[in-house]
Amino acid sequence: MTDTLVDVCAALGDSTRWSILTALGEGDASASSLATRLPVSRQAIAKHLAVLERVGLVEPVRVGRELRYRVLGSELSATARRLDAVGAAWERRLAAIKEIAEDM
Amino acid sequence: MTDTLVDVCAALGDSTRWSILTALGEGDASASSLATRLPVSRQAIAKHLAVLERVGLVEPVRVGRELRYRVLGSELSATARRLDAVGAAWERRLAAIKEIAEDM
């Protein structure tokens, strides 16, 4: 059910991946160019990009021999909405409990 | 700043923890009572609850000798809003790029 939701959250639960995402937030970039700015190897970044691509947070774009990546804010916003829906449901339950308590 | 954000996402990036959260969504429960419904040991659940409590997704409630946990939808919605803000920023950048491209 919430199968991909946990995957997206797991992908977002890594600080190195957030470094990559925020770097991509300022402009598309390839794994190699990211490796010059970030304190990790190119291959590590490539693996992270593969993870981010599999959950749809990032999209590959060929530019000549380079393979740049573009961050997809729409996917992030979509997961945000899904999380908010769940949180809202839980809050409704709490509010109902509280109302019952006040009736006594 | 986004320090706790990654922690919350990491906490949400585990299917067992989602099982616990959804179970708690139907009513407060202790680690022991959860262990009867879920296919994991009580101690494993206790560890997960500790993780969830540290990021504020869950709150302990003493009931006699029991220690029940209550799910906090407000925290989840708060993180959802933070994620949406980031996603919206990324989308704005893409929209700006697209506009520039169309001007040429």
Next chain:
DNA sequence: GCGATATGCAACCGTGTGATTGCAGTCGAG
């Protein structure tokens, strides 16, 4: 008080994963 139930703590284990290095292949620029 006594037994049953609930929690807490500690040690341990297997595996998943973040990260590295090395090498081979590919493709654009000069």
Next chain:
DNA sequence: CTCGACTGCAATCACACGGTTGCATATCGC
């Protein structure tokens, strides 16, 4: 055509983490 740069794949390593078992401790009910 050749050189340099970018990508892809494989092997390896260390550590964190999910999970378990065992035992000690507290506390409610009878």
